[in-house]
Amino acid sequence: MSFDLFPYLTSIAFIYIYGRLANHFAPKIYCYFLNESIVWQKQIEKPRIFLHLIGLSFMHLMVYSNSSIEITGLLIQFITWLTFILGFFACQFTWTKKFEATFTPQLKRSTARSSENFNLSISDLQLIQLYNELVRFDLLNQDLTTVEDFNNVLLKDWKEHNSKLHLKMDGPSCREFYEYFIRTYPNNSLTMKNLFVTSKLVLRADGKSYNYNTIKNAPIRTAVSKHNESLIKIFRKLS
Incomplete structure (x- = not known):
């Protein structure tokens, strides 16, 4: 009887991805239902959701294929693993500083430094x-x-x-x-x-x-x- 490692590793990956999404968006949902002000950055949250939809779609598709289709051959297994990993990293990329730096609009501030200003260098x-x-x-x-x-x-x-x-x-x-x-x-x-x-x-x-x-x-x-x-x-x- 062969041991299939794929279901176990994919389950851990799904727990991580959905857990991080819940941790990030749960406070916003909570504020919404309590009619409190919500800080929503469309320039960064929309691309984040879009990449998660793509990544999770590929991940779920590969899990479905692995469980419902009798996969034979190393090439098919390699494609399944590779596609799942690419989907996972598409989701993970949205939490990196590079992603935030790419999609966060930078406020154009005057270069003149005022004596009546904190002159903060912060995004x-x-x-x-x-x-x-x-x-x-x-x-x-x-x-x-x-x-x-x-x-x-x-x-x-x-x-x-x-x-x-x-x-x-x-x-x-x-x-x-x-x-x-x-x-x-x-x-x-x-x-x-x-x-x-x-x-x-x-x-x-x-x-x-x-x-x-x-x-x-x-x-x-x-x-x-x-x-x-x-x-x-x-x-x-x-x-």
């Missing part, structure tokens, strides 16, 4: 991902800070808008947030003082301004903030 997709992660870990007041507010505060000149960024973090957590941010996006000249004091755009959950000395001296009083694990997970996912 629109990265900003949206950061916003979603902060909301997911309840570190940002979503009711007072929309995605548009988030983008306005971090990208535009401070006097060009009326948006504010309301964080649900204490001083030590803000210090760690700043440190993780500049490590994850090193090509930035963002300063802690500009972020929390000079701009007057980043506020506490109660709407008051942060005390710069509290944030600056946080490591002396608190070695690890209460949101340390959440911040590690957020920036690990973004890196």
Whole structure:
């Protein structure tokens, strides 16, 4: 009795592909049914879905062929395996940075660096991902800070808008947030003082301004903030 490895490996591949799809789209579906705002990037999500439809179609077709047709000959088996693998990699490609870089529209920003701007070097997709992660870990007041507010505060000149960024973090957590941010996006000249004091755009959950000395001296009083694990997970996912 011969042992057919094909069904077992294909089952693992399907679990991986569908699991990753569920993990990515489930929060969006959840927000849809709760009538909450959904961050949907058509330029990247539509190609992702299209490639998954193609890849999964080939994968399912090869599984069907293997189970219903009596396959004989090494050439037929090779074609079946090769087609399934190509379908799998078509799906997997959509989760790579190369795919995101290809389909993410780059915002044309002025090369002039303003003294009243954070001058961040960060893509629109990265900003949206950061916003979603902060909301997911309840570190940002979503009711007072929309995605548009988030983008306005971090990208535009401070006097060009009326948006504010309301964080649900204490001083030590803000210090760690700043440190993780500049490590994850090193090509930035963002300063802690500009972020929390000079701009007057980043506020506490109660709407008051942060005390710069509290944030600056946080490591002396608190070695690890209460949101340390959440911040590690957020920036690990973004890196």
